[in-house]
Amino acid sequence: xxxPDRPVTEDDLQAWVDDLLPLERRRTVEDWLNANPDARQRVxxxxxxxxxxxxxxxxxxxxxxPARFDVTRLEQRRHRRFSMPQMAASIVLALSxxxxxxxxxxxxxxxxxxxxxxxxxxxxxxxGKGGTxxxxxxxxxxxxxGQTLGRPVRxxxxxxxxxxxxxxxxxxxxxxPACVFxxxxxxxxRISLFVRPMYGRDMTAPMRPMQRMPGYIWAQDGLGxxxxxxxxxxxxHILANRARDLMDEAS
Amino acid sequence: MSEGDDIxxxxxxxxxxxxxxxxxxxxHQADDLVQDCLERALTRLHxxxxxxxxxxxxxxxxxxxxxxxWRRLRRLLPAMEGSHPEPMQEPGQIPHLEWKEVAxxxxxxxxxxxxxxxxxxxxxxxxxxxxxxxxVPVGTVMSRLSRGRTVLHSLVNHEERPMLRRVx
Numbered sequence: 001x002x003x004p005d006r007p008v009t010e011d012d013l014q015a016w017v018d019d020l021l022p023l024e025r026r027r028t029v030e031d032w033l034n035a036n037p038d039a040r041q042r043v044x045x046x047x048x049x050x051x052x053x054x055x056x057x058x059x060x061x062x063x064x065x066p067a068r069f070d071v072t073r074l075e076q077r078r079h080r081r082f083s084m085p086q087m088a089a090s091i092v093l094a095l096s097x098x099x100x101x102x103x104x105x106x107x108x109x110x111x112x113x114x115x116x117x118x119x120x121x122x123x124x125x126x127x128g129k130g131g132t133x134x135x136x137x138x139x140x141x142x143x144x145x146g147q148t149l150g151r152p153v154r155x156x157x158x159x160x161x162x163x164x165x166x167x168x169x170x171x172x173x174x175x176x177p178a179c180v181f182x183x184x185x186x187x188x189x190r191i192s193l194f195v196r197p198m199y200g201r202d203m204t205a206p207m208r209p210m211q212r213m214p215g216y217i218w219a220q221d222g223l224g225x226x227x228x229x230x231x232x233x234x235x236x237h238i239l240a241n242r243a244r245d246l247m248d249e250a251s
Numbered sequence: 252m253s254e255g256d257d258i259x260x261x262x263x264x265x266x267x268x269x270x271x272x273x274x275x276x277x278x279h280q281a282d283d284l285v286q287d288c289l290e291r292a293l294t295r296l297h298x299x300x301x302x303x304x305x306x307x308x309x310x311x312x313x314x315x316x317x318x319x320x321w322r323r324l325r326r327l328l329p330a331m332e333g334s335h336p337e338p339m340q341e342p343g344q345i346p347h348l349e350w351k352e353v354a355x356x357x358x359x360x361x362x363x364x365x366x367x368x369x370x371x372x373x374x375x376x377x378x379x380x381x382x383x384x385x386x387v388p389v390g391t392v393m394s395r396l397s398r399g400r401t402v403l404h405s406l407v408n409h410e411e412r413p414m415l416r417r418v419x
Binding site: 010011013015018020050052053075 | 257260261264265266268269272282285286289290293294349350351352353354357368369371372373375377378393396397400403404407
């Protein structure tokens, strides 16, 4: 234990300002300050500065806390993120037009070629339930998407088959930007058409069923395309063929 | 996570934001730092169960994140050395002359001095806690505190004087 009457040090003066001296020691320091008016003036000035700084900075504590720092919400988001299926992990959905905010997931294993299109299309179809742009802006989206993808992208007209274009999104994936178009029919069933350029692999590929959800996937003319649905749709294969033919004609 | 943890974490956020502003000198960067810090904190909250005051723990995370962030940034942008970031916005209150003077002088201090003056003088942490947050010995905290207070006071008294030499 240090003797309470040892010489007063600079650290003692700081602790005096901060009220962190043990009682005994404080008495010693007080006595010393009484004998050294210059030092007393100095520590009292420090204390006054400290009090003013505290006053000034306490105004910051009264600022409203933004909603993004709501712990309950952060916690929910974290759980949602960790409970996403493994296959959802590789996509980055950074830009979505409309009300849907961007969300992203850290990449893990990334499949190649058409398999990556399938994975991305699956995630986008599921994520696209909110936040899409209105049908009126589709032309704009197609133009924007065409620009971003580096080639024209026009959503095929599937109204003859009973599916109306309902909206779309421009999204980014691990393999660059992609366009998604959403279609609804009268009964409320929803299909999405996911389109993005292929890079070197599977530039054209025959149509095959998707593995994890109702849908078909293929590549034509350097574009990877998937058509997927919420629930099994009886004529989805025919519809996918129709879309492929229409997009062939358009290019 | 229990409801108590939630509440303790939530109630520490205003102080965390304030510390982050002192660390970054920029309100937007500060809030990004707070976000990173909270995300990290949420994954480790079980480590501090039952601790009544989460501020020292959160501040330690924020300080480390900030240090590694600046290390990364310095590697990327060597030219940024020596540039002075914009001072933080004034508190949105009717300016009181003396507060303003002290707050303005505070902004002119070195990062090391500002942090110690906030952690000790404003947050009221004990010296050992501050040493832990900053990852330095208590002696370093004490010398920064002494130097910081001296410089702050000389700036308050002589606003027009140039910034004193920065000391480690």
